[in-house]
Amino acid sequence: MRVCYVSTYPPIECGIASYTRYLAESIQSINDEVIIVSQNGAKGDNVFPVYSPLDNDIATKLFHITSKLTPDVINIQHDYNLYGADSGVQLLDFLYRCKIAQLPTVTTLHTLYEDLDRTQRIILDGITTTSDAVIVHEPYQKTTLEKYFPVNRDKYFVIPHGVRQASKVDNAKKLLGLEGKKVILLSGYFRPSKGFHRIVKIFPEVVNRMKDAVLLISGKMRGLEFGEYRKYFFDLIKSSPAIDNIMVLSGQFPQHTFDTIMSAADVLALPYEIGAQSGILAQSAAFNVPVVMSPLKSFAHWNEVVKGGVIAETDEEYKEALVKILEDEEYRAQLIENIKQNKSPLLWPEIAAHHQSIYGQVVKTLFTGSKYFYYQ
Numbered sequence: 001m002r003v004c005y006v007s008t009y010p011p012i013e014c015g016i017a018s019y020t021r022y023l024a025e026s027i028q029s030i031n032d033e034v035i036i037v038s039q040n041g042a043k044g045d046n047v048f049p050v051y052s053p054l055d056n057d058i059a060t061k062l063f064h065i066t067s068k069l070t071p072d073v074i075n076i077q078h079d080y081n082l083y084g085a086d087s088g089v090q091l092l093d094f095l096y097r098c099k100i101a102q103l104p105t106v107t108t109l110h111t112l113y114e115d116l117d118r119t120q121r122i123i124l125d126g127i128t129t130t131s132d133a134v135i136v137h138e139p140y141q142k143t144t145l146e147k148y149f150p151v152n153r154d155k156y157f158v159i160p161h162g163v164r165q166a167s168k169v170d171n172a173k174k175l176l177g178l179e180g181k182k183v184i185l186l187s188g189y190f191r192p193s194k195g196f197h198r199i200v201k202i203f204p205e206v207v208n209r210m211k212d213a214v215l216l217i218s219g220k221m222r223g224l225e226f227g228e229y230r231k232y233f234f235d236l237i238k239s240s241p242a243i244d245n246i247m248v249l250s251g252q253f254p255q256h257t258f259d260t261i262m263s264a265a266d267v268l269a270l271p272y273e274i275g276a277q278s279g280i281l282a283q284s285a286a287f288n289v290p291v292v293m294s295p296l297k298s299f300a301h302w303n304e305v306v307k308g309g310v311i312a313e314t315d316e317e318y319k320e321a322l323v324k325i326l327e328d329e330e331y332r333a334q335l336i337e338n339i340k341q342n343k344s345p346l347l348w349p350e351i352a353a354h355h356q357s358i359y360g361q362v363v364k365t366l367f368t369g370s371k372y373f374y375y376q
Contacts (some may be wrong), residue, residue: 001359006062006094008317009042009081013252015279016077017042022162026352032359035069037062039082058084059093067101073359074098076107076159078127080120087119095130104362106157107354113274114144114297117198121148127205128152135355137161140297154233157358161279162351163343164286169256172263176247179213181214181327185265185289188219188280192229195237195271195294202319204242209323215242218249218261264289267325271318272296284308290335292321301335306346308339 003097005024008017010244020036028034036047038052043049047058048069051061067072074092083091098105107127116124128134130148135157136142146153173179186196196217203215215238237246249261262268269285281302285292291309293299310321344350 001072001356001363002035002070002073002141003027003359004035004037004066004069005077006037006066006074007077009036009038009044009047011043012039012041016079016082016369018279019110019161020077022164022348023352023355026162026348030352030356032356035071036113037069040271053082053084055084056090058090059097063093063097063101065129066098067103071103072363073104073106075355075359076105076131078107079110080123087123089123090128092123092126095127098193099130099188104132104364105130106133106135106358107131107133108374110137112141112144114140114149116144122251125149128155129156133157133358135159135358137300138234138301140301143322157354159351159358160346161282162348163282163346165347165349166259166286168287169260169263169322172260172274174332175260176213176216176264178216178247181208181212183264183266184213184215184322185262185268186215186219187219187261189270190219190230190233191226193272193274195273196269197233198238198268198315199237199272199318200233200246202315203246204240205319206322206326207242207245210326213245215246216249216261218247218253218258220250220252244373258283259287265289267292269318269320270294270299271312271324274300282346285339285346288336288339290325290332290339292325294317306339306342308342 005020005022008014010017010021011328018123024034024036034046036042038047038049039047040052042268048065049056050065080087082088128145129152134145134155136145136158139158142156142158145156173181179188186199188194190196206213237243237248240246253261262283268289268291270278270281270291272294277295281291285306285308293309295311300311303311312318312321
């Protein structure tokens with residue numbers, strides 16, 4: 001089967017780009033041919049960068065190249081800001097062109113909240129109508145689609161965000177100069193909705209109880225967004241009474257560097273105020289790092305499945321959970337063991353197999369026993 005992914009793709013800095021890379025590699029490993037059609041800036045074998053998010057003819061460009069590449073199925077990775085102005089409405093034009101040409105399409109929705117505004121309802125109505133299948137990452141997101149667009153309920157599938165198979169970098173703390181320290185990690189883009197400022201505020205109280213605690217903050221701003229918040233956040237760090245126990249690493253880290261940072265963590269904090277699935281949460285599972293997280297539905301569901309963390313709402317609950325995980329070796333070891341035992345269904349080979357099953361359902365023209373073969 002030849003699978004075409006329409007998505008951002010590395011080295012573009014985007015969580016969906018990383019997601020597509022892991023998925024494409026996993027699909028390719030089970031003998032499917034993979035091609036990527038992406039924004040300008042993407043690179044790699046069988047990667048075709050063809051458009052800019054600022055273009056007014058995105059649908060034309062996407063359809064021109066995808067139809068010439070003759071895929072058996074197209075899997076679109078959707079977010080509202082990836083396909084041009086007006087919440088990416090041009091994507092609907094592309095989907096209708098595929099429908100007319102009888103090109104099977106699967107759309108994966110990476111941003112889907114419980115309550116939809118008017119624009120989201122219009123966009124998603126078009127996507128659910130024209131796509132042959134729609135993938136979401138969380139059960140509550142499928143419920144949302146069934147609520148707003150019940151006529152297409154047979155098209156909706158839940159496939160969790162994938163987790164990498166990875167090994168910890170053994171000397172990670174030494175490489176970061178954190179030997180003998182208990183490390184709380186904050187990682188991701190610095191945005192108000194991430195809630196990182198809450199952990200910075202309570203961290204001095206953690207240090208009062210654990211002198212060897214370190215808050216490791218790694219991430220960056222995307223462009224010039226949230227300039228006022230950036231100033232507020234870094235001023236908060238600079239004025240912290242626990243500043244000597246805070247380390248800030250800024251950048252878009254290559255994979256091994258990020259793996260080293262994650263390997264140094266004893267616990268990850270995710271105090272997100274809004275959001276759906278989290279790529280950072282999936283990365284923490286890859287390295288068996290316990291998590292203290294907000295009560296978002298996606299986080300709560302992850303914790304029900306993996307049992308690798310603590311849900312916290314108040315600042316006091318965050319503080320107590322972080323201290324307990326750092327202080328209580330037996331408790332932390334149990335959380336780590338839970339992650340190891342329960343993450344198997346979330347590993348990328350399993351996620352790829354689920355995708356392949358859906359692709360097979362929407363592709364009607366292939367012999368079911370056919371395999372991709374390439375020899376060089």
